[in-house]
Amino acid sequence: MxxxxxKNLKTYYKVQRGFVKAVDGVSFDIERGKALGLAGESGxxxxxxxxxxxxxxxxxxxxxxxxxxxxxxxIVTLDDVELRRDVRxxxxxxxxxxxxxxxxPVYKVGDQIVEAIRLHEPExxxxxxxxxxxxxxxxxxxxxxxxEHYPHEFSGGMRQRAMIAMALASxxxxxIADEPSTALDVIVQAQVLKLLRQLKERxxxxxxxxxxxxxxxxxxxxxxxxxxxGKIAEYGDIVAIFKRxxxxxxxxxxxxxxxxxxxxxxxxxxxxxxxxxxxxxxxxKFADRCKYAMAVCRKTDPPLLEIEKDHFVACHxxxxx
Amino acid sequence: MEQELIRVEGLKKWFxxxxxxxxxxIGGEKLFVKAVDGINFDIRRGEIYGLAGESGxxxxxxGRLILRLIEPSSGxxxxxxxxxxxIPANAFNPYRRKMQxxxxxxxxxxNPRMTVGDIVAExxxxxxxxxxxKEVKEKVYKVLEEVELSPPEEFVSRYPHEVSGGQRQRxxxxxxxxxxxxxxxxxxxxxxxxxxxxxxxxxxxxxLMEKHNVAFLYITHDLALARHLCNRLAIMYLGKIMEKGYTEDIIYNxxxxxxxxxxxxxxxxxxxxxxxxxxIKGEIPSPINxxxxxxFHTRCPxxxxxxxxxxxxxxxxxxxxxxxxxxxxx
Numbered sequence: 001m002x003x004x005x006x007k008n009l010k011t012y013y014k015v016q017r018g019f020v021k022a023v024d025g026v027s028f029d030i031e032r033g034k035a036l037g038l039a040g041e042s043g044x045x046x047x048x049x050x051x052x053x054x055x056x057x058x059x060x061x062x063x064x065x066x067x068x069x070x071x072x073x074x075i076v077t078l079d080d081v082e083l084r085r086d087v088r089x090x091x092x093x094x095x096x097x098x099x100x101x102x103x104x105p106v107y108k109v110g111d112q113i114v115e116a117i118r119l120h121e122p123e124x125x126x127x128x129x130x131x132x133x134x135x136x137x138x139x140x141x142x143x144x145x146x147x148e149h150y151p152h153e154f155s156g157g158m159r160q161r162a163m164i165a166m167a168l169a170s171x172x173x174x175x176i177a178d179e180p181s182t183a184l185d186v187i188v189q190a191q192v193l194k195l196l197r198q199l200k201e202r203x204x205x206x207x208x209x210x211x212x213x214x215x216x217x218x219x220x221x222x223x224x225x226x227x228x229x230g231k232i233a234e235y236g237d238i239v240a241i242f243k244r245x246x247x248x249x250x251x252x253x254x255x256x257x258x259x260x261x262x263x264x265x266x267x268x269x270x271x272x273x274x275x276x277x278x279x280x281x282x283x284x285k286f287a288d289r290c291k292y293a294m295a296v297c298r299k300t301d302p303p304l305l306e307i308e309k310d311h312f313v314a315c316h317x318x319x320x321x
Numbered sequence: 322m323e324q325e326l327i328r329v330e331g332l333k334k335w336f337x338x339x340x341x342x343x344x345x346x347i348g349g350e351k352l353f354v355k356a357v358d359g360i361n362f363d364i365r366r367g368e369i370y371g372l373a374g375e376s377g378x379x380x381x382x383x384g385r386l387i388l389r390l391i392e393p394s395s396g397x398x399x400x401x402x403x404x405x406x407x408i409p410a411n412a413f414n415p416y417r418r419k420m421q422x423x424x425x426x427x428x429x430x431x432n433p434r435m436t437v438g439d440i441v442a443e444x445x446x447x448x449x450x451x452x453x454x455k456e457v458k459e460k461v462y463k464v465l466e467e468v469e470l471s472p473p474e475e476f477v478s479r480y481p482h483e484v485s486g487g488q489r490q491r492x493x494x495x496x497x498x499x500x501x502x503x504x505x506x507x508x509x510x511x512x513x514x515x516x517x518x519x520x521x522x523x524x525x526x527x528x529l530m531e532k533h534n535v536a537f538l539y540i541t542h543d544l545a546l547a548r549h550l551c552n553r554l555a556i557m558y559l560g561k562i563m564e565k566g567y568t569e570d571i572i573y574n575x576x577x578x579x580x581x582x583x584x585x586x587x588x589x590x591x592x593x594x595x596x597x598x599x600x601i602k603g604e605i606p607s608p609i610n611x612x613x614x615x616x617f618h619t620r621c622p623x624x625x626x627x628x629x630x631x632x633x634x635x636x637x638x639x640x641x642x643x644x645x646x647x648x649x650x651x
Contacts (some may be wrong), residue, residue: 041515155604185375188604190586212516215545215588238592245587256516257590259366260572266527269520269547273485 001172002069004053004092005029010065011045011052020277022048024230025066027304030174030223035207037217039253040227043274045099046210052177053098053208055083070174089120093167095160097178099208102163109146109162109263136165139202140195157188168199175199179215181216190260193220194206198308214257218242223310226250229275229285230255232304236311246313248290248305284316292317325402326504326536327387328363331397332406338609354608356382358560361394361636367534369526371551371568373541373566373583378557380540384506387538388420389413391449400574418448421459421497425509427489431481440463441495449502460499467524468495487518494525501533508540516575523550544587548572556580558606559616566643573607576645577624615648625648 001084011023023045030036048273053068055075068075070091078087094101104112106257110133117129124132134144140161151159160180167175177196181189198205199221209220218238225235226249234247245251252270272289276279285296289307296316304314311317335353354357357379363651364370373378385391386492387398398406420445424430431440439459443618451457465473468491470484481489490510497505502567511519527550529535547554554563556579564577575581582601601620604611612619618629628648637650 041517074384158605186583186586186603187375187601191602192589193588194397195402214516215590218590218592219588228619242590242592253516257521258545258549259589259591260548260584260587261589264549264569267520267546269524270517271521273487273518274515309439311616 001032001135002029003032003071004208005067005069005262006053007067007069008156009052009068010064011048011061011113012064013048013058013061014061015278018278021230021280022061022277023052024277024280026225026227026230026232027066028204028223028225028232028235030208031175032206033200033204034152034243035196035221037224038208038210038219039212039214039217039229041212042136043277044227044231045277046212047178048228050094050163050178052211053174053176053264054088054092070118084120089116089167089170089172091172092174092176093170093172094176095163095167095178095180098183103159105151108148108150109154110245112168113147113169116166120170133165134150137300138160138167139168139199155188156184157191160184160188160192164192164195164199165189166202167240171203172205173206174206176210178210178287179212182210182211182213189216189278214241214242214253215259226253229280230277231285231301232312233286234311234315235304239307240311244311246307246311247286248292249286252289284314324366325363326366326400328397328399328402328635329363329383329387329540330397330399332360332383332386332398333358333394334379334386334391335558350425352609354559355611356608357386357393358611360557360560360562362555362562362565364536364538365552366503366536367397368552369511369530369537369539369550371539371541371547372557373544373547373554374557375542375583375605377559377608378606380542380557380562381508383557384508384538386424388417388422388506390422390507392595400451409533418450418500419502419600420504420506421500421502422506422508423490423497423510425487426513427493428513430493433481433491435480436486437465437470437479437481437492440481440492441477442494444500449501449505464495464499467498467529468492469521470495481523485518486514487521490514490522491525494522494529498529498535504536504538506538506540509542509552510539511546512541512543520546521548526550543573544583557575559611560644561616562644563617563647566639567641570641570643576615577647578621578640579617582620583624589616617647620640625649 008029009023009026011018015023040046052063075130113133114129116301137144141163142158164245181192208283211217212213221238222237226233228249231241236252245254255268270289275285283298287293302316304312335355335356338352374380386393393406397404444455445451462473470476492530508618509521551568554568554571558579562578575584603620612630614630615634634646634648635651636644636646638644
């Protein structure tokens with residue numbers, strides 16, 4: 001059963017010189033209790049997807065096409081009141097990138113959690129909301145007496161845990177974690193990833209993990225979508241993608257990530273830089289950096305095709321073979 | 322064996338903590354952040370020496386101390402067997418030519434109002450080593466080509482915002498390289514870069530090392546990258562070196578419990594790997610009042626009793642230039 005289905009989502013930013021096609025026809029779906037990883041370089045549209053799904057896009061951005069189906073409701077068509085009543089926080093919640101700086105420094109952490117609960121569920125009494133905050137802190141492994149503290153009294157890892165607690169305040173079905181562990185130290189990062197895995201299992205959460213670090217996705221997710229230039233390059237079962245990467249971009253990314261126990265190698269980079277999404281090239285967005293690029297790559301956009309079960313690839317090279 | 326270039330002995334940097342006026346009048350204890358607290362290591366010519374650890378362990382401070390961008394509180398630094406930590410600033414100037422640094426963030430370490438050409442030429446002007454503008458231009462062009470920013474004439478007139486992130490960091494490398502230094506501190510040179518372009522900057526470092534026999538101090542929190550880059554490695558925690566030795570030895574046989582914890586925490590890009598979940602609890606304690614005895618004892622999974630809490634572990638020398646500071650081995 002799918003909790004969230006995104007179909008052909010298109011989100012564009014309007015700028016002076018035209019439209020930046022940050023997300024340009026992206027489809028994926030997530031089952032209950034499963035995790036999907038969105039990976040890619042900066043500027044490939046990962047965060048824009050998160051912002052589109054929760055409809056918290058900046059004012060110059062617009063969802064210009066596609067559907068976001070959450071339990072058969074299309075989020076794209078909801079108005080603000082319905083969105084706040086049915087979806088945000090109760091259905092889908094978002095842990096922002098750099099969550100450590102997302103807490104308000106002049107309010108106690110506990111009060112911020114209570115505010116989040118009462119804003120989305122006005123019927124809840126303050127007392128009950130406080131109790132819920134205590135339970136949430138226990139759930140994420142922070143001493144509940146810390147609810148009375150201010151964010152600056154928290155360490156980075158604790159702030160991240162507090163943000164996760166806050167996101168879980170109204171029992172969402174889907175939790176989106178945008179770069180949940182960047183800016184954290186390795187050991188704290190491992191702790192936060194472990195917490196996410198535990199929560200997913202205990203609460204039967206659907207998780208979207210957004211990261212540029214493929215190893216983080218390998219450790220937390222069952223499915224992955226590798227994004228490039230606002231589109232999905234490769235999508236499917238995590239083992240298939242890591243063991244049999246078919247898109248040249250995925251292959252490049254994977255070889256840029258050396259395993260710590262792997263034999264010592266010279267690192268491999270992908271020459272060039274991501275395309276300008278304001279004037280995206282015609283055809284495959286990756287063609288300019290691809291060592292296998294053919295004439296057809298610069299003419300038509302490769303469709304995302306299922307090559308084997310649960311393994312989709314958008315590449316002319318694979319489609320031809 | 323390659324000859325030693327830099328040696329650090331008992332290096333310390335204690336930053337005083339500012340206390341209030343009244344506090345200082347009533348004789349409150351003077352507090353210090355013990356950022357670097359007595360470390361020893363040496364770097365050989367033509368090697369990449371890794372310094373790894375969590376944030377707050379004193380890695381960056383160490384790098385800056387060696388270049389005397391901050392003055393050490395005590396301890397000795399030797400460059401080609403000459404002590405350079407205590408010599409006056411003007412006597413140190415010639416050494417600045419031989420020692421350079423690449424900073425972490427290429428978006429902040431390049432002046433946005435200077436062109437790439439000016440940025441790379443500035444060290445030459447500061448050190449006054451070129452007799453005329455023609456020679457400056459020649460050197461700048463040559464070094465830009467070396468860092469693969471070619472053709473150089475296309476890059477010299479650009480501003481930092483007009484080049485990509487990876488190219489920016491290569492400008493920073495070119496700036497460090499233009500004086501033909503013998504030693505470069507690379508402080509997390511790729512942590513702000515996208516994954517796909519990290520390797521190009523790192524490979525550039527490796528080829529410079531091979532070609533010009535430049536020694537690097539590579540400061541990083543990423544053990545996986547350190548493993549593929551560094552010849553030798555030192556693991557720091559709260560201002561102390563916990564373990565050091567050849568990278569292969571440390572990666573395949575970590576001895577110190579902290580090194581083991583760090584290794585276990587590194588995510589593996591393999592969905593099928595079952596990694597042992599020995600994630601240690603808590604976060605790095607404050608360096609103002611670091612734990613007594615062994616600094617790691619508050620988080621150590623192999624805590625063996627009072628000795629860890631009370632006595633600072635001695636540095637135990639092992640075979641193959643390995644050193645570990647842990648009571649388990651003493």
